[in-house]
Each structure stands twice: as C-alpha cells, then as structure tokens.
Amino acid sequence: MGLAVAIVSYNAREELEACLTSVFESSCASELEVIVVDNASSDASAAMVRECFAQASVVESDENVGFARASNLAWRRTHSELVLFLNSDTTLPVDALARLVDIMNAHSDIGALGPLLRNTAGSIQMSFGNMMSLSAELRQKIVDAGYQDGRGPFRSYVERLHASQRDVDWVSGACLLTRRHLLEHTNGFDEEFFLYSEDVDLCARLRAEGCRVVFTPDVEITHHGGSSASKDRDKALVESQRSRLHFYRKHYGQPRLGLLKLYLTAKLGVAYLIRPSGRQTYRNILKLVFHGDNA
Secondary structure, eight states: OOEEEEEEESSOHHHHHHHHHHHHTSTTGGGEEEEEEEOSOSSOHHHHHHHHOTTSEEEEOSSOOHHHHHHHHHHTTOOOSEEEEEETTEEOOTTHHHHHHHHHHHOTTEEEEEEEEEOTTSOEEOOEESSOOHHHHHHHHHHHHHHTTTOSTTHHHHHHHTSSOEEOSEEOTTEEEEEHHHHHHHTSSOTTOSSSSHHHHHHHHHHHTTOEEEEEEEEEEEEOOOTTGGGGHHHHHHHHHHHHHHHHHHHTOTTHHHHHHHHHHHHHHHHHHHOGGGHHHHHHHHHHHHHGGGO
16 A cells, blocks of 8 residues: 555653554554654653554654654655654544545545544544635634534534535644655655644645645544643743744745734733733743744
C-alpha cells in the first residue's frame, strides 16, 4: 500500500500508546511504515514505544523542536509515497487508514486529505476551513462557541457542513494525508512554525501547486485534543500567536498583518486588565507583536 505514518509526541505517553495500538490494529498494519519523533519528553515515551511497539521507528530529539520541524524529521526518514501526519492524541477505527489511502489513490489531484474528527465524547471537531484571515477565524470561533460539543444553536449547521466530501482551503494536521513527492517539492512544513498554523500554511502551498485539499466524512477518527499543549498552556498560547503572526507576515504582509497586530494589542490590553494571572503571558505575546522574534 505504501503508507508512512508520522507521529510527533511530547509528554503524551498514555495517549501515544493508545494511538499506536489503534494504528497497529489497523486492517493494513503489515504494510505500514510508522515513525515516532519524541520531542524531548520527560515521561519515558520513547522507551515505551521501543518496548511495546517494536514495529515502529523512534527518533529522539534533544529538545522540543516543535511540530513542524519534528514532522519533517519524521517523513524524511520514511520511503512510502503516501505520508500521514497523525497526532499522538488520536485513535483510529480499524479500517480508517485503508479507506483514506483508497480515496487518495482514486484521485491523483488530491494533495492533502483530512477525515472527520470527533472529540472524545463523540461530537464533531472543526477540522477544516477557509484560508486563515481575521474574518475566517472569527467565523470559526463563533461556530465553535455556538456548537458547544454537539449542542447549541449551530448543531444542525455543523452537522450539515460535515455531511459531505468537499474541497476546502485547509485540513487539520491532527490527521493529514499527503504525498511524498509533494512534500519533497514544497520542502514539507515551514519550520518557522513551532506550534499551530503549519497545517494551514502547507495546504496553502499545496493549493498553489494546483492540488486539491479535501475533507471527507467517509472516514472518522477520534481526536482527544490538546494533550501536549495542555502540559504548558502559557507556552502554547505564546507559540500559537507567534505562528499566527508568521502566517500573516508570510501570506499577506501589510495591511492585514497590521490589522492583526492592532487586534491582538486591543485584545491583550483588555485581558491584561481583567486577568492578572496571565499578565506575563500577555506581555510575551505583545513583545512578539511589537518586536517579533527579536523580542
């Protein structure tokens, strides 16, 4: 079948074990290349993989290099034409991998394919969308808030949105299937992204090459969500905004970058006043807004 599964893990031993168990229980397990890049975890994740999953390869980083760089380390050590980037906090039904591969093989113009993601409780997780912009982000936040884990006024809208296969601007890197020759051509993920937005950027570059980015509800996986980011929420928040700023700088420049900086300044200014416990985090983000990576 020619499928490589690339998993980046950071202090998510229990989630990683469940993920790998589901991968190796797959209907096509014997045909897989599986590689785990451990981002300097302190919970013996790498040792667990070596002990319990001899079929998997493990790369141990000396430091947490982020998702994009670790993902590049992973796919460049594999050989299969199809490459699936999979979060360590996902679990798959037995036929999920084979069905994703079937869709890719049936449509040579698809550059990135993403399945329907469900939260642990079974509700739909928003996992695709329009090209990142302030208006698109606001729309998605409103829908997410209105959906409320399967309840709320947007329930029927979200269910209809996810009911059929469609071309989209991006699919989530939590489970993203693509092709090796495209990764080689685009040089994979942009390593300036440490956490978040790297999947939207990759999909944008694939679309620029004339490839389709497709969401399919015909395959469902469970994404338990946030296991690595939850270990250090303040750092995750800072890095998410660093990536957001980099994305706008890279894809838009001024004036959209200026509008984002203005929005973040106003938002963080209010947060600084009403949430004293987060002031150091807000300061760090504001430094990025005004001084970039030289802060």
